[in-house]
Amino acid sequence: MINPDPRPRIGLMLGDPTGIGPEVALKLLDRPETHQQAKILVVGDRRIFNQAAQELGISLHPKLVSMEEPFEWPQPGSHEVAMIDLANIDPSNVTRGKLDPQIGWRVGETLKAMTDMALNHQIDAVCFAPLNKAAINRGGWQYLDEHAMFADWNAHQGYYGEVNIIPMFCTFRVTSHVSLRKAVEMVTPERIKGAVTLAHQVMQDLGFPTARIGVAALNPHGGESGLFGDEEITIIRPTLEKMKDSGLFTEGPYPSDTVFLKAKAGQLDAVVIMYHDQGQIATKLLGFSEGVTLTGALHTIYTTPSHGTAYDIVGQKKANPGAMAKAFEVAVKLASRRGNAAPTAQAH
């Protein structure tokens, strides 16, 4: 059966309510174009939703639905938003601006419920407002990071990785949340292939089929012909050459202090980085606060703004929903592409 409504179904999560999550999520929902781009299913606690809407003067109301019963999606222009009420966070228990492991546990629980919906083909992507990573961890979800948590829930095998999307370019990580010593050991052909393949897929899904993808070197000056390390010669370059032969073209490896100058100058659309800080030093200086974080290579699509819970401005109604809107747009794009590729996943 062909679904006559081509909008993908995006699961929206309000983030950690100790921070600005509910505020930027409601501001996103208040934009008319949001509902033209997707059918939105908010998952969380309706009291948190209503509190944020009231404080911000936004006249949106949850239309409570259940996955057990078919329902009509609200149309664009409606004052209703489809919502699954988990009734798991009481606003009177929330102290804003303060890390709370109990809330962290509930945030993880909400994301777990949404992951199950995605794996059951009930939603096409998970988009979440800022969470507090430490609260989730201390609350009991003890993973290295949320990406590892998502990978586990997806029963994922093999490479996956955090993708950072800033206005200027995207980064894809060969290694991430490990010591620098271990990162050097983990620069393997398998992980490089994983990151480069992911870069090609994501850039295509984001609408850049001819994206220029640069690969960063590991060593200073790209190893200076082996003088300062040989991983470029023995591992990175041969792996990239093999991938080119199979159609996955990249440029580089470029020394890490020039690859971001190229990206900044518009000569690269994506950079495959070898270790966490290589990319993060550059993206934080060039627009991370406007950026989007995607968990790449999993069955479920997860996007979120790169900025955090912003405890310094929580409750002041001045949080900028720009990055939240971009995270939503990335979820819509990726879900639409995937829907086209696998239409059964889109039927409701």
Place this chain on the structure above:
Amino acid sequence: MINPDPRPRIGLMLGDPTGIGPEVALKLLDRPETHQQAKILVVGDRRIFNQAAQELGISLHPKLVSMEEPFEWPQPGSHEVAMIDLANIDPSNVTRGKLDPQIGWRVGETLKAMTDMALNHQIDAVCFAPLNKAAINRGGWQYLDEHAMFADWNAHQGYYGEVNIIPMFCTFRVTSHVSLRKAVEMVTPERIKGAVTLAHQVMQDLGFPTARIGVAALNPHGGESGLFGDEEITIIRPTLEKMKDSGLFTEGPYPSDTVFLKAKAGQLDAVVIMYHDQGQIATKLLGFSEGVTLTGALHTIYTTPSHGTAYDIVGQKKANPGAMAKAFEVAVKLASRRGNAAPTAQAH
């Protein structure tokens, strides 16, 4: 005997004549304030000097001098510049815009002669226009980099390091031109002490006795309490604590993706970096082309613009002498401070 003229004596070298070195050096010499700040001794080939002056329409002439004979320094406003003519580079053998190992050898030879003058207390600092590192290396000066060459010529033992001075802040390196794998091993208390001590000395000499000096962490998120590496806990933090006890205060270790945001925001004047690319990714994005490179912790002061020979614009008279002028000013400041500390070195 007290020298009545307080200006330090700066040895100026014209750089690699295949690049923009002679152009930016002559443009520096053409500024009246240059001669108010220092007594300048150009060392090189007078034919290269005259060629550049003529092409640029600059009416300066070398006053040939010798270290064997006392001489009068030209006064500010004079059309003469004191010069030692090594007669070692014939302009008719120079092909502009092309790496030439033979020229590289001569460039090294010139710097060696200037180092000897500095070690003999005949000049107070060496300031050189851009050279071609690969040309020097292939020409026969086979060192890891020019800093290692200078250290060898100074018979230096122990820590020394490249210092990068950009308009926003300065960086001091715990490790530099080695593989990332080796850099991790070289993050030792001794090298951290060397870099932090150098940072304090140089910032004071540059006129910032109350400079805020931040130290970068080695691992992502600063190791996340040991989850992603423990060098912050076992090596970096204890070393910094000990140094604070002896009066050398620093901040950090800060994660490498926040330390440069602090520096960019004016909250730090200097950053001690653990490995080459950690600093270079940031400084190249934030103003490296206007920057100055100093070889730190050697007996001889060496400064140079951070930019290269700019083969793409050589001979077009449009090279910007801004960074050259800043390199000169750093040499003047450091030589003046050192001169005050050890007046015998300044007597002529």
